Amino acid sequence: MKYVIMGVSGSGKSSVGEALSARIGAPFIDGDSLHPQENIARMAAGIPLDDEDRWPWLDRVGKTLHETEGPVILGCSALKRRYRDRIREAAGAPVTFIYLKGSRALIAERMLHRTGHFMPPTLLDSQFAALEPPSPNERFIAVDIDQPLDRIVDTILSALGR
DSSP, X not given: OEEEEEOSTTSOHHHHHHHHHHHHTOOEEEGGGGSOHHHHHHHHTTOOOOHHHHHHHHHHHHHHHHHSOSOEEEEOOOOSHHHHHHXXXXXXXXXXEEEEEOOHHHHHHHHHTOOSOSOOGGGHHHHHHXXXXXXXXXXXXXXXXXXXXXXXXXXXXXXXXX
């Protein structure tokens, strides 16, 4: 299976992805590492990405899922339905999106205490404005992030039937 841990910046995609990876033995790939340097520079400067900025990155995310043999977990915001559709198309295989959902207040608090990340808290509102939660006709699991990391991963594993 191909899994994408999705959500706004600060929702815990990397932490959850790494913890899930350790539990199921599948590799975790941080989608931030697939961004072109220009995208990272824009976000670090407080400039939100537009769709034209995102398309090459989303294609690379899907291609990485496609090229990785066996199960893989990849962290990617995948904020809009059309972004998830593009990832699915490039992946060429079923993709399950694991949507990390939380309140703006909780995520803003986390972002204020996060170090070493290029995404400034000032872009959180643009992330929530772009967010289109997965719809019932998509393959996804939604998990509230207002609980300890181990419980988040347990919830995911339970939903996956593991």
